[in-house]
Amino acid sequence: MPSLQDSKLAFIGGGNMASAIIGGLLNQGINKQNITVSEPWDVNREKIAGLGVQTTTSNVTAGGDADIVIIAVKPQVTKSVCEELAAAWSKRSTLPVVVSIAAGITLESIKDWLRTSDGRTAHIVRVMPNTPALVGEGASGLFASVDVTADEKELVGALLQSVSKTTEWVDKEELLDVVTGLSxxxxxxxxxxxxxxxxxxxxxxxxxxxxxxxxxxxxxxxxxxxxxxxxxxxxxxxxxxxxxxxxxxxxxxxxxxxxxxxxxxxxxxxxxxxxxxxxxxxxx
Structure with a gap:
């Protein structure tokens, strides 16, 4: 697994939270050319492009060969986005780490939607961030699927620390609902x-x-x-x-x-x- 500095990052969705995380990553010195954002709305895409990162309207173009894919879309469209990516990833020998900040969508659902045609699914981390991430003062709760390795958890932790002063791993997925109610x-x-x-x-x-x-x-x-x-x-x-x-x-x-x-x-x-x-x- 490459380091965060060397990883190809794909953001599926270019809204406020994605913008905040990207800004934090750039402040850490992450290479702009390593970040690609898929965003259908012209206004959001132009705003993201102003940061100097690569943009596209295609989820597959952004996430097709990325090392880390951040699902930052509205919950209602998460299923279609995941299924689109899974179809493209069926041709990959190694799947990316997926970070989902889609509120409320369970790990089971994401794993099912991301399953490739040959039965594989990506290693997934669910994250509940909060809006102070927009000013670099966020607090995030994280939960990983059982197949996520220690190195992958460290990588995702480093990703979130770009905008979160506190990143807390919980050991039960239902505790992310408590994190939602709290932070x-x-x-x-x-x-x-x-x-x-x-x-x-x-x-x-x-x-x-x-x-x-x-x-x-x-x-x-x-x-x-x-x-x-x-x-x-x-x-x-x-x-x-x-x-x-x-x-x-x-x-x-x-x-x-x-x-x-x-x-x-x-x-x-x-x-x-x-x-x-x-x-x-x-x-x-």
Whole structure:
């Protein structure tokens, strides 16, 4: 297996997540000529071409002889894309490593759709990234099929580390649904929190522009403390909460209104929906 630097990379789909990963790879010094992107939409393809990589409208042209193929298309078209690639790969002696970031599509479905005419199937890694990858601050959960080797896992890990500050391998595929409920959907939870903080402060008289700047920087600063401090989230909360102070008053309000239960139900709802979508899309 070639190193990441020497591998031929194919992206099937050139949307935002693919663009983010490609940008991260180029920042790592990956040769632009080693990256080919298949994208049917002119606007997306032209945007990707602006990065200096090769582009095409053909999935087979992009992924036909690649070492690593990243499936970055919408879940609804994953089956047709995989079957198209499998037909082309029937002529190959060695199959590529496939990285799927198609949300919800199970390993079983992908393996079935990628099966070649002679019964072989590629080694597959499912990945659940999140949108902060667009600014190089992503968090990704990964799950590998049993045939993926240690070297292949290391290769895929290096690929994802180009945009993810945290890459976590899970040992059960269903845990990717939990990753979806936690970090996959998680950015929206923080966006919603900041949205409501701004609305509350504005209602109390603070200009919206000032409230937005203060709230967003508070979110960024708190996140940086969580990443860089040796303290647990619980301890960081305790550190900023003086007895009977302002923070204590706010947190007691959260508690009285069932904040803990609300967060728990939200994460469980997202996790359940991820599992449901996987089961539904796999039957398409």
């Amino acid at each position: 996959g959907s998680g950015p929206a939870y923080f966006f919603a929190m900041v949205e409501h903080l701004v609305a509350s402060a504005t209602a109390l008289g603070l200009p919206a522009e000032q409230a937005t700047r203060l709230a967003t920087q508070t979110c960024l600063g708190a996140g940086k403390m969580l990443v860089e401090s040796p303290d647990t989230p619980t301890q960081l909360r305790v550190n900023v909460t003086s007895p009977n102070g302002t923070t204590h008053a706010a947190l007691e309000t959260f508690k009285a209104l069932g904040f803990d239960e609300t967060v728990d139900k939200a994460v469980k709802a997202a996790t359940s929906r991820a599992a449901e979508l996987g089961n539904t899309l796999g039957k398409l």
